[in-house]
Amino acid sequence: MAKQSIFGRIAQLAKANINSLLDQAEDPQKMLDQMVRDYKANITEAEGAVAQTIGNLRMLEDDYNEDVKNAQDWGSKALAASRKADEFRTAGNPTDAQKFDNLAKVALQRQISSENEAKAAAPNIAAQTDVVDKLKTGLQQMQGKLSELASKRNELIARSKTADAQLQVNDALKSIDIMDPTSEVSRFEDKIRREEAKVRGQNELAASSLDAQFNSLEDLGEQTEVEARLAALKSGGAPAQAAIAPAAETDTVDEADFDKL
Numbered sequence: 001m002a003k004q005s006i007f008g009r010i011a012q013l014a015k016a017n018i019n020s021l022l023d024q025a026e027d028p029q030k031m032l033d034q035m036v037r038d039y040k041a042n043i044t045e046a047e048g049a050v051a052q053t054i055g056n057l058r059m060l061e062d063d064y065n066e067d068v069k070n071a072q073d074w075g076s077k078a079l080a081a082s083r084k085a086d087e088f089r090t091a092g093n094p095t096d097a098q099k100f101d102n103l104a105k106v107a108l109q110r111q112i113s114s115e116n117e118a119k120a121a122a123p124n125i126a127a128q129t130d131v132v133d134k135l136k137t138g139l140q141q142m143q144g145k146l147s148e149l150a151s152k153r154n155e156l157i158a159r160s161k162t163a164d165a166q167l168q169v170n171d172a173l174k175s176i177d178i179m180d181p182t183s184e185v186s187r188f189e190d191k192i193r194r195e196e197a198k199v200r201g202q203n204e205l206a207a208s209s210l211d212a213q214f215n216s217l218e219d220l221g222e223q224t225e226v227e228a229r230l231a232a233l234k235s236g237g238a239p240a241q242a243a244i245a246p247a248a249e250t251d252t253v254d255e256a257d258f259d260k261l
Contacts, residue, residue, distance in 0.1 A: 032149060036146065049135075050139060057125065071114035074111035081100045
């Protein structure tokens, strides 16, 4: 496949749909960067080609202008030679008259040759002028596309940075929610409360067991004494008297209680 000319690439790049290309790209930012580099390289190459084309056109125009000027000069020389021939002919000198008539003919032939060269160059100059105008327009469009590319690239990078920053903020907020220090304190407080409740239960259980043991001891002593006194009564003896400590001054005995027996 033949390599595409710079002029074809100018037309293709100038007509490129950047938005459509970006939609198809896997990594739009990398694609934009590559497109910017390609556009700059193609614009530089195109500028060289267009400059050369313009130079060639100017050379054609110079040749055309020179042919036109030569045609005018040879026309003037032909006229001057013809007049000189007429002067010699009027003076009765046909030999010199013929000589200058011949010079006039030569000048006229060269005038015609210059005019033909100018006529032949005119269409080529018109075509080259049209090409140069299109190339200039294409270059302007490429410059516009390059500006559009740069703008798209900057916009995309700015949006990407904004999205990344938002993601970082969201991740940070999620981390704060997950590692909420107040929730850790609450869990630790609940753990301590459970441990405190367990200790209280253990203490209560221990106290309950000791009281029961002491109560059972007291009940056993009292029952033993009752059994001993009952045995003494049955044997006809007087029950043993337990040592009774003097009552405190504040203690009083209600005799009515005995009357109820």
